[in-house]
Amino acid sequence: MNENIIIYTETTGLDPDDEVLELTILKENGDLIMSERFRPVNKLMWPEAEAVNNISPEDVRNMPMMPEKAKHIENIINNAWGIIGHNTYFHINMLKQSGINITNNNVLDICTLYSRIKHHNYSKPMWAYRTRYALREMIDSYRIPPKNFRYSSLNKAHAVRELYICTANFIRNKLAQIQAKQAQKS
Numbered sequence: 001m002n003e004n005i006i007i008y009t010e011t012t013g014l015d016p017d018d019e020v021l022e023l024t025i026l027k028e029n030g031d032l033i034m035s036e037r038f039r040p041v042n043k044l045m046w047p048e049a050e051a052v053n054n055i056s057p058e059d060v061r062n063m064p065m066m067p068e069k070a071k072h073i074e075n076i077i078n079n080a081w082g083i084i085g086h087n088t089y090f091h092i093n094m095l096k097q098s099g100i101n102i103t104n105n106n107v108l109d110i111c112t113l114y115s116r117i118k119h120h121n122y123s124k125p126m127w128a129y130r131t132r133y134a135l136r137e138m139i140d141s142y143r144i145p146p147k148n149f150r151y152s153s154l155n156k157a158h159a160v161r162e163l164y165i166c167t168a169n170f171i172r173n174k175l176a177q178i179q180a181k182q183a184q185k186s
Helices: 047-053 066-078 088-097 110-118 135-141 153-185
Strands: 004-011 020-027 032-037 082-085 107-109
Touching (some): 004 047, 004 153, 020 047, 020 066, 020 088, 020 153, 032 066, 088 107, 107 110, 110 135
Parallel strands (some): 082 107
Antiparallel strands (some): 004 020, 020 032
């Protein structure tokens, strides 16, 4: 697959023993590759996460476990040109914790792109920014029309895609303005 993908997960929590409950993978153009729920291998209950993602043990009782789909998921992720997400390394680590072997290191976190805009600095390398922003804050800052970006990795993946497009376009335009000003000075 010679294109970027966008990933988003819903999980049983944030700890090293937590697992993926739901995974969505989109193509960069917005086409759906997969959006599936999974029954955890080790977790039986996740009340704190359920209060946030509205995925109950009953909702995933008859779903496959992630290891059953591991080869398919690994093939998609590892053959993509790059992985785009919001707090992307969190999602990658959660997938790894759930038994997915990810070897693709071409990762783009939209929080990093957004940091350039938030801090009005377009010349520092992208790795210089470590600040994280809530998905809702980023959506609001771009005035993206309200949609239901909660309760589903599919909805959140589409939000990440919109943010990626908005942020990349903003930076592209800002860099063009800076280059035009520098050319005028020469």
